[in-house]
Amino acid sequence: MAVKRxxxxxxxxxxxxxVLVAAWVDGGEEPLRPISQxxxxxxxTL
Incomplete structure (x- = not known):
């Protein structure tokens, strides 16, 4: 039995x-937080 194109x-x-819907639901903007250490x-060196 052949599958139709x-x-x-x-x-x-x-x-x-x-895939696009999953990326849209899961990939919302997240707040940026400073990374300082x-x-x-x-x-x-200075």
Whole structure:
């Protein structure tokens, strides 16, 4: 039994849409927070 080309196309399109929806739901903007920590520099570098 052969699978129709249009059926394969629909499955691929639904897969792409599913990935895009998952990325949209899960990938919202997150607030930026400062990253600061002391860093030791070798003597004589400044």
């Amino acid at each position: 249009s059926a394969i196309l629909w499955v691929v399109l639904l897969g792409i849409i599913g 002391p860093v030791e520099l070798p003597e004589g």
